[in-house]
Amino acid sequence: MKKGMLLFTLMILVSIAASACGGGASDTIKVGVVAELTGDIPAVGASCKNAAEMSVQEVNDAGGLDVGGKKYKIELFIEDNAGKADQSASAAQKLITQQNVVAIIGPNASRYAIPASEIAESSKVVLISPWSTNPKTTLDAKTNAPKKYVFRACFIDPFQGRVVAKFALDNLKTTKAAVLYDVASDYNKGIAEFFKKTYEENGGTVVAFETYTTGDKDFSAQLTKIKDAQPEVIFLPNYYSEVPLQIQQAHRLGIETPFLGSDSWGSAELIQLCGADCEGYYFSTHYAPDAATPQATKFIEAYKAKYGQTPDDVAALTYDAFGLFYQAIQSAGKVDRQAVRDALAVIPKYEGVTGTMQFQEGSGDPIKSAVILQIKDGKFVWFANANP
Amino acid sequence: MTYFLQQLLNAMQLGSIYALIALGYTMVYGILTMINFAHGDLFMVGAFLCFIAATFLKLPFVPTLLLSMAGVALLGVAIERVAYKPLRQAPRVSAVITALGVGLFLENFTLVFSPYPQHVPALIANRTWTIGGVSISSLQIIIILLSIALMIILDLVVRRTMVGMAMRAISWDKSIVPLMGVPLDLIISITFAIGTSLGAAAGTMYSLAFPVIDPYMGILVGWKAFISAVVGGIGNIRGAMIGGFILGGVEIMVAAFMPSTYRDFVAFGLLLILLIFRPYGILGKPRPQKV
Incomplete structure (x- = not known):
């Protein structure tokens, strides 16, 4: 009797797992975020979370994202890495295996993005780090070749x-x-x-x-x-x-x-x-809030209205990371981890809040420009541009 | 020469803070033979109380310092009563693990209050004097002098008063001394109050010298102060003071005269070598193990 119960429970579990793995069967796209909500740089995590929630809300309010002729709502899972490298990796692991997300946005700081990127790469899930500028994030530690599933929205x-x-x-x-x-x-x-x-x-x-x-x-x-x-x-x-x-x-x-x-x-x-x-x-x-392009101004206004502060670079880059993901999944035409990766790698040109970007061939690093800001009267003020 | 003097002054400032925190470790160890690993986090709570008093209550320096010391002393006594007292007869390892747990609790409790680093307003007008090429700030003078004053007062209390005598007696023998009419629990509470309030004083001064505070600030500083206490001879009050100044001095001087990347490696290497030759610390005496 006991053995039979065990078998029965096991069967139910397996069937739940199997249905969860389908992913595409439901009408939502699951996206994970790993952010530094606590730890030594919580302002970074807060900006990332704000921009992520805003981006997802915009898409859902518009009725969802049109992928392959079908409307999908975006479902967001946000995990805190507590400002620790090991928790970054386990948060990524949890999102991939338990929440079954299609892609992960974050972590932001390189010391957390690097361990999380290893997990994403080995699980073959797209990870886009908004703010990690260290070259190692997108490079394989052993072979020094570019990672296949790791991208970023910033310069290096x-x-x-x-x-x-x-x-x-x-x-x-x-x-x-x-x-x-x-x-x-x-x-x-x-x-x-x-x-x-x-x-x-x-x-x-x-x-x-x-x-x-x-x-x-x-x-x-x-x-x-x-x-x-x-x-x-x-x-x-x-x-x-x-x-x-x-x-x-x-x-x-x-x-x-x-x-x-x-x-x-x-x-x-x-x-x-x-x-x-x-x-x-x-x-x-990455960008100057006071010298912004029209689409950047639109983002800055919306962010200010929602959160009452000027978005910093992390917020802008997170928003762009989501934008890149939407464009990739739309051009892939299906909710599939591998298809999203392939579409993302060949995005011709993306006009984001932080400027135009395009991934270098065979790599997750975009080509984009930088700005120099000056701190003046307690504000960040545009000072100069620097092109690649 | 001016370069060396400047670095010496830096070392005095850092060392006096380590010494004040090390005193808390050593006093508790002396009386309970237990290492209170929550002490670094009590130091952090002291810094946060200073922040609250200075920002929200807008108190000047001296009341802020006293409030922070009193608040943390109460917290220290409460922690001893709730968390450590029931374990007095338990294996020592249980008490140490409990102390680690209390430390984690304090960190995460503060985290709920605010995960953001906070800015502590300048309570002491910052003035810098340059004497013969050496820059001395008003803050440095206050930190060094106040720490030394607190240490002298503590030394007098322990050596010259009845309470101090009771403390020394209990650290000598916990089972016979209470039979002579010494109130054990009261003396332990007083020890915790003094030790943790010195930690809070260090926290207050630390947050004025380095005015960005966060819930994790006590971990690293706490460990370093613990090492100071061990180097000086744990359980020995004068040893903790000497240990604090030695660690501060070694850290600063290694960074000053060698590539700063080697700082912790060389500093702690030197301390390890010192412990090989004096395993009970500089002023520590071997205790006969009772069977």
């Missing part, structure tokens, strides 16, 4: 490092730079090295190249060393929660050189945490 660090280094040399007219970066984080380390390489190749010298590890709050030893090396500009490719501490401590030590940053600065939280200390400094990022 070699490009960004080059943009910032050229800006320091040409626009700020400096020849001696210092760098302070988090050596335990993929993003920070990658961009610091690309900056150093370009800066030195173009005639500058990096007089101090200092590191710390995630979680440090005291940078006095490194900053004293940097002050001693007398740089003309200091590059801080670090996250918005750490940059204010670094700049404030530098000011307290009497350092008066300009500071430069990268797209990790682009959260409104930066200004709140930093106050007047960050005034006048520059950073490279």
